[in-house]
């Protein structure tokens with residue numbers, strides 16, 4: 001709970017110990033009492049709408065209408081952003097969203113994760129803004145974890161429904177992910193995906209900005225009433241399909257497409273154009289993302305299908 005009599009907006013950088021990495025943040029304190037919400041952008045450096053939304057939201061939020069505190073870390077992975085790297089940091093080849101809660105004496109990415117978790121310890125709720133990475137097309141969706149106390153799971157689901165994106169996943173969570181780590185700490189968190197393929201799409205930014213505004217309303221941090229929450233059934237089965245071989249990948253799928261188990265998801269061809277692998281769809285459901293790169297290596301993600 002944050003209480004103050006004067007509303008303020010402060011900008012600064014969080015230094016990541018033992019590295020040159022500085023994470024830009026805006027700390028916005030309202031006049032009324034209320035919870036603290038942490039917002040992070042750019043855990044993956046090529047997911048531009050999340051970064052842009054974090055910056056714009058921090059710039060435009062008027063602290064005089066706020067109850068509680070919003071801390072925005074606009075860009076959590078500057079090394080990956082400036083290197084234009086998909087998934088990982090160029091400093092240690094680690095995926096920031098696989099190393100939470102991090103380690104202050106570990107590799108640079110593990111240290112970044114630890115600094116974010118330190119900020120999270122001051123927060124009551126967390127929204128982590130993502131999108132399709134540089135070679136990923138996706139339909140917007142929101143994820144929360146099924147881990148942690150039931151009350152935390154319920155609060156995270158309510159946050160996801162308030163955000164307004166119609167595809168909502170309750171995930172058994174990838175190890176080291178942001179929202180699962182928060183859930184295990186007892187802090188309700190959601191990861192929101194909007195935007196794709198290395199583009200700064202205004203429609204994707206608008207989805208995040210609307211979602212953040214609705215989240216503030218849902219949490220009682222601004223006086224306006226939220227719009228009705230999303231009522232769509234939860235998706236709980238989330239299967240990622242990875243490349244069975246290295247080669248050239250030809251996807252047969254579009255994000256948002258409804259598919260049936262066993263139909264063709266795509267093929268991998270060799271450099272002569274001969275098919276070396278067929279990639280079947282693993283379950284009935286909706287395609288949430290597909291990679292768009294022609295180049296593919298064994299074990300890399302190709303697409304994911306979600307189902308109730």
Ligand SMILES: [Zn+2]
Nearest residue numbers: 044047130131
């Ligand atoms: Zn991401």
